[in-house]
Structure formats: C-alpha cells, structure tokens
Amino acid sequence: MAIAVQKGQVARWIELLQEYDFVIEHRSGKSHGNADALSRRPCPEDCKHCTRQEGKEVVSARIFRTDQLSNEWKDSHAQQEDSDIKPILEWMKASAPKPKWSDVSAMSSTTKSYWAQWDSLLIQDGVLCRKWENGRGDRCHLQMVVPKAKEPDVLQLYHSGCSGGHLGVKRTLLKIQERFYWVHCRDDVEDWCRKCTSCAAVKGPQIRSRGALKLYNVDAPWERIAIDVAGPFPETESGNKYFMVVMDYFTKWPEVFAIPNQEASTVADKLVHEVFCRFGVPLEIHSDQGRNFESPIFQETCRVMDTQKTRTTSYHLQSDGMVERFN
Known part of the structure; x- marks a missing residue:
C-alpha cells in the first residue's frame, strides 16, 4: 500500500513537470556548500582529525563577531x-x-x-x-x-x-x-x-542538623507499648478487613486484633477493652501519625488513662521499627 502511494505521488510530479524544459544533472554532496553550511562546520585546511573532509572550495558560513574590550x-x-x-x-x-x-x-x-x-x-x-x-x-x-x-x-x-x-x-x-x-x-x-x-x-547550611538519637529505657512489661494498624485485606466472614497490632517494648510480646475498620473510635475501644483491661494501662503509647491515632477521640482516651502519647517522624518507618518488622 505504501509503495502504491509513493508511485502515485511520483506520477503526479511527472505530470506537473512535463510543462517545462529542463535537464536533470547529478550534483555531488561536496558541491552543496550552500546547504551544508547550515548544518555542519567545514573542516579547516589542515584538518587531521576527520576522514571525511568537505570540499575546500566550500565557503565557510561562520560569522565571527568580535566584542571590543572596555x-x-x-x-x-x-x-x-x-x-x-x-x-x-x-x-x-x-x-x-x-x-x-x-x-x-x-x-x-x-x-x-x-x-x-x-x-x-x-x-x-x-x-x-x-x-x-x-x-x-x-x-x-x-x-x-x-x-x-x-x-x-x-x-x-x-x-x-x-x-x-x-x-x-x-x-x-x-x-x-x-x-x-x-x-x-x-x-x-x-x-x-x-x-x-x-x-x-x-x-543557610547545606547540611541540616538532626536531633540526637537516644535509647528508650523500659524497666517493666507493658510500661511502653507500640500500636499500628495494617490493611485493608480481603474481608472475612465476620466483616473484618484490618488488624491492629499492639506490642510490648520490654518483652516484645505481640497482640493482634481483627477489626472491621480503622476509625479512631474502633481502635480506642479495642485498645481499652482488649489491652488495658487485661494488662493494665501503660505509661506510654507509641504510634505513627495516622489520623486515627492523632484524632481527638484517641487523644482524649490517652488523657483519661493518664498515658503519654508519642509518634514517629513523617515518612520514617524506622521510628516504629519493632511493629513494622512484626507486620
């Protein structure tokens, strides 16, 4: 199909050119100095680096404008x-x-x-x-x-x-x-x-200063716990799509709970009835910056229980590495 189109175009050009008397002559590439000067730099007379030197009769099209010094x-x-x-x-x-x-x-x-x-x-x-x-x-x-x-x-x-x-x-x-x-x-x-x-x-400084790293000292089980929510996963027959992980920093003991959603009220209710009622209220709870953990409901729960709430830095999973590794 492409060949037929090309032949048709050639035929139309032949019909148009039949009205004129002209002779077609081959012109070598080095003779096209008027066109080549726009696309390439001609070789100098003593060029030793190029194996394809343009004809020396080609006029250089370079225009040099020399600025005068003040x-x-x-x-x-x-x-x-x-x-x-x-x-x-x-x-x-x-x-x-x-x-x-x-x-x-x-x-x-x-x-x-x-x-x-x-x-x-x-x-x-x-x-x-x-x-x-x-x-x-x-x-x-x-x-x-x-x-x-x-x-x-x-x-x-x-x-x-x-x-x-x-x-x-x-x-x-x-x-x-x-x-x-x-x-x-x-x-x-x-x-x-x-x-x-x-x-x-x-x-300002090219290297930003960072806060000093420190180790948390935990003296007893369930003194400091970490909490995280993972999901959604395929919904179970009970309607649960998420699971909540609670881990103790002292013993590394994990507790995992299936929950239907990750709303702040659901997380706070599960934490109070399944963790606090069984193991006691911790002194400190650590989590990421999820909206459920930063919500007024969760913050009020921590305030009522007299528990200090800490959180990870943004986009830095290592801040809650214990739970993340377990997940």
Whole structure:
C-alpha cells in the first residue's frame, strides 16, 4: 500500500513537470556548500582529525563577531607584572612563533596552560586576549586574560557587585566568560560563591542538623507499648478487613486484633477493652501519625488513662521499627 502511494505521488510530479524544459544533472554532496553550511562546520585546511573532509572550495558560513574590550579593563601593565602571563605576552608582542616545549617546561603550570592555547591567543591594543568560539561556530568572543591580581576584582564585580546579583556558580561563570579568562576560572568562581557571606546567610547550611538519637529505657512489661494498624485485606466472614497490632517494648510480646475498620473510635475501644483491661494501662503509647491515632477521640482516651502519647517522624518507618518488622 505504501509503495502504491509513493508511485502515485511520483506520477503526479511527472505530470506537473512535463510543462517545462529542463535537464536533470547529478550534483555531488561536496558541491552543496550552500546547504551544508547550515548544518555542519567545514573542516579547516589542515584538518587531521576527520576522514571525511568537505570540499575546500566550500565557503565557510561562520560569522565571527568580535566584542571590543572596555577601556577600563585594558590594562597591559598588570599583565606585565604577572609572572605567569609575562612570558606569553612578550612572545606574542614580538610576533614570535610558538615556543618549543623546552622553552616552557621549567615555567609554572599556568604559563604552560596558556602556551598550550597559543593558537587562541592574540594581542589587542597591547593586551593579551583569548579567542573564545561557541559550540555552533557562529560567534567568537575576545576574552581578556586576567592577571592574578585582578581576579578578585572580576569576581567581586560579576558576583557580589551591583551587576552581579549574587547569582549561582553557573550563571556567574557564564557572565565572566563573556569578557574574561584565566586558568582555573571555574574553580575560583565556585570557591568565591561558596565563601560569599551574603549567599550563605540566605541559603543557610547545606547540611541540616538532626536531633540526637537516644535509647528508650523500659524497666517493666507493658510500661511502653507500640500500636499500628495494617490493611485493608480481603474481608472475612465476620466483616473484618484490618488488624491492629499492639506490642510490648520490654518483652516484645505481640497482640493482634481483627477489626472491621480503622476509625479512631474502633481502635480506642479495642485498645481499652482488649489491652488495658487485661494488662493494665501503660505509661506510654507509641504510634505513627495516622489520623486515627492523632484524632481527638484517641487523644482524649490517652488523657483519661493518664498515658503519654508519642509518634514517629513523617515518612520514617524506622521510628516504629519493632511493629513494622512484626507486620
């Protein structure tokens, strides 16, 4: 069916094109530079990494827009005083070819990092800059290479200053990369944001403090009990769909009762007539935060019996682990 549809479409196109005189010629893929430039980046003349190089006659469609640096940051004197940048700056001003490894091997790791990016460096108005090209290849920025003494000024301006707004690491880094570059810039931005007192005061501590764990000391049977309700289950002939578990913390003795529902009145009635009347009133009852245990009826029962009521923390079954394990 699909083949028939395709043949029909071809037939209609042939009928329409019969009105014109034209010649169909094959055009190789490398000749489609007008279309390929929109979807791929052409290989450079000395490309050594790609086995499928586009034709060198294809005109590059990349548009480079170079931003000019502001005058207040054009400070070559600070770069001259930076021991890591000074050698690179002098070589670049002398229009020297890329130095050999033997010339930089004894220098600092920062100087070596700039040396490794030699092809991306240039001199503009006497200032050492770095060309930064985005992933699409359609835009190129000039980033001023920032000397060590000026790094705090840049971080202060773009994070803590009026134009910074105390943004996070990612957004602060993006703003800085629009105009500046230095080795380990990301690490310095992360460290600056982490140590910012204004950000710390708003965000608070990363690690929240928790209450200290403690052990409950139980001295006698039925002094402290735990209670829980499980279900619903398939209804029995007696109409029961839930079961209520009561356990003693001292002896680990369990009592299980089948109940028709988990309403607060049903739970309180079963607890009084089946537990309190047989074993006595405990000093403390522990349960989860179920609505039946938190209801006014259950709370009033505990108040009348002079029993202290405790509860687990939210979404933390370990707080009532004895009953949960038994279930």
